[in-house]
Amino acid sequence: MPIVKKRCARAAPGIMFAQSARLPKICSETLEDNAFVACSLELSNEEESTPPKEESPLLGLVSLQNADGSWALDSSLASLLDQSEAEIKSKMPEQVSPSVWATVLAILWLHSKAAEQREEWELLEAKALNWLQGNAGSWLADCLKTGNAVLGSSVSPQTLGL
Incomplete structure (x- = not known):
């Protein structure tokens, strides 16, 4: 050349x-x-460049967490959970806010889909649980039960320290 x-x-x-x-x-x-x-x-050298690596689901979930420890119920989170936003919203307990519901689902996903990477997300989870305890009220146990059913997981409240 x-x-x-x-x-x-x-x-x-x-x-x-x-x-x-x-x-x-x-x-x-x-x-x-x-x-x-x-x-x-x-x-x-564009001809020899490698395609960009696909972002890991854990990194995707981490990037969606808000500064206060919560997650927003949106299409990005729904996609990561392999569900549609409408599906997740339809299964949300009536008494809870969308942010509480999204945060519960995110924490349950961490325990069921990224358990082997716990060291990478345990501080993130602690912040989320702290936020949940101040915002979920008495509906947290119901959210956990419903969230487990939605995600096909079996995370107990004791596992979360609740």
Whole structure:
């Protein structure tokens, strides 16, 4: 493949760099007064690049958790749970908020589908349980029972420290 000499558009006059047709230039300005610009090349071979790895379900669940420890009941969570959002909402106990229901389902999923990675999510679970205890009220046991039925799991309240 031929190497082509090009002038960096932001470089001082007369500064050149070599660029292959497959290698895009990367320019970053470092000094304003002297118009000094650092130009470098980044290897980018699209034909030989590997496809991006699919995100792990655990990482997907972690990324959906809110800062307060809860989860939102939305299509992203439903998809991760292998259900439709409408399905999950239809099975939600009447007395609870969608966030409580989603958080219960997320915790049950962790115990049933990612138990072997417990060290990675136990602090995340602790935050969620703390949030649940302040927001679920007396309906938490009912949520756990219904959530177990929805997900086909059998996580006991004692396992969760409740």
